[in-house]
Amino acid sequence: MKIGELAKKSGLTASRIRFYESSGLLRTASRQANGYRDYSPDALVVLHIITSAQQAGFSLDEIRNLVPADLSQWQHDELIGALQRKVQDIEAMQARLARSKAQLIEILADIEAKPDDVDCASNARRVLAQVLPVEMKAVAEAATRPKPSQQGRNLRSRRLG
Amino acid sequence: MKIGELAKKSGLTASRIRFYESSGLLRTASRQANGYRDYSPDALVVLHIITSAQQAGFSLDEIRNLVPADLSQWQHDELIGALQRKVQDIEAMQARLARSKAQLIEILADIEAKPDDVDCASNARRVLAQVLPVEMKAVAEAATRPKPSQQGRNLRSRRLG
DNA sequence: CTTGACATTGAAGTTAACTTCAATCTTAGG
DNA sequence: CCTAAGATTGAAGTTAACTTCAATGTCAAG
Structure with missing residues (x-):
């Protein structure tokens, strides 16, 4: 084609x-x-x-x-290794997601329990500090992890520095 | 400071x-x-x-x-909405991760059952076509979803044409 | 046999997210 | 008082990941 x-x-x-x-x-x-x-x-x-x-x-x-x-060049062992690491990644993410979800639900309960009388600013700050970092970070790290072992040379650009 | x-x-x-x-x-x-x-x-x-x-x-x-x-400007309702959507996101991701994991394990079993005698190229192709798209996509989509409702104007650049 | 859609190339342009630069100011320490 | 570290600014440079452009070639259809 x-x-x-x-x-x-x-x-x-x-x-x-x-x-x-x-x-x-x-x-x-x-x-x-x-x-x-x-x-x-x-x-x-x-x-x-x-x-x-x-x-x-x-x-x-x-x-x-x-x-x-x-595509056809993939080595049997490499392949298996990659798949196994992927499973581990997934398990790690599942664990972190579970924790994040529990936290979120707890926070939601907190907030809904006291409708308006609580200082919204500090609440917001507390919540945001929790929400955004936790599970988003976990997800991003798991998803973007380049490749565990192998290739020691080839320094890659750090995202934060 | x-x-x-x-x-x-x-x-x-x-x-x-x-x-x-x-x-x-x-x-x-x-x-x-x-x-x-x-x-x-x-x-x-x-x-x-x-x-x-x-x-x-x-x-x-x-x-x-x-x-x-x-930071202190957050609206109570907006906040709750955001948190709830976040929980939904997490649940969706958990579901997809579970499926992905099951698939991966199945594939691993397949491969390990027949060590060398199977055509590695087609195996690789089949596997890669499964592995990469599925859970990585799920994760990425959930993680990068801009914001569900609100703000209809402000057209954003599509990642894929 | 000419038009129009699609192909080729290398080069230049674009956007996001920063960094680097140059020129100048502030301030604590020897 | 002088110097060095760290602050300021606007402007220009950098990298990734593409897109757009310009100039040219190919080919099926009318």
Whole structure:
């Protein structure tokens, strides 16, 4: 299939697909006689993986490391390791979510118990300090964690510094 | 406290703090006689909220809407609404995580049952198509959802075309 | 055989979220 | 008093992730 069709099917722009190829996320597409890129249906899967990972907070750089351009290159053991880590991630997130939810419900009960008579400002501050950091942070950290072990070189930019 | 101290305590750079102020995330700090910014300990809390929200995938623009510069301005009802939506978010994520985990474990069992004799490429493709999209997407969507109702104008940039 | 839709390329433009710079001011310490 | 650390400002620079542009090529349809 040509790039236009792939674009339509994937919901991405052709320019974006070309950009992914040029930045090494997609392995160089084979060409038709005229020079047009020629994609197999597999490309659709790869694109979906890339955009999903992006939505989960991975940078293209991280995705490049996570999903080697050649899909079929994955090593059995690496694969299993990745899956197992993913399960652990999920378990950790579940635990944190459970705690967060309990906290939120407690706070809600607090607030609803005393409608108007309580100082709203301090309440707000207390609540916000709890709500936002806790489960959002947990989620974000779990979701964006680049890759546990492996590749010691390649210093990555800290988000906070 | 002066900006340097706040920077040290928050772990952010002074320039970043000034940037947040100039872009309306932090309410304009009061000034000492000499013109130096003067922060109350509250500023530390606000900064923490901002960076936490950021880590959860909110853009500064979204944070601006979510956390009005003046912490004490929050309305009782709005607050409760926000908290309740947060609980719902958490519940939705928990559900999706549970499903994702079950799927992952199933896949792991599949793979480990037949060590080497199965075509690794197709296995990899099947797995990746499952793993990455499912729970990562769920997490990301829940975490980055801007704000359910309210503010109809202010069209925001779609992430995917 | 010409039009129009779609393809190619490299280069330049865009937005978010900062950082860095340069020039100037304030202030505590030796 | 002088110096060095830290404060101020506006403006310019940086990186990621794309998009837009311009100039040109391909091809099916009328």
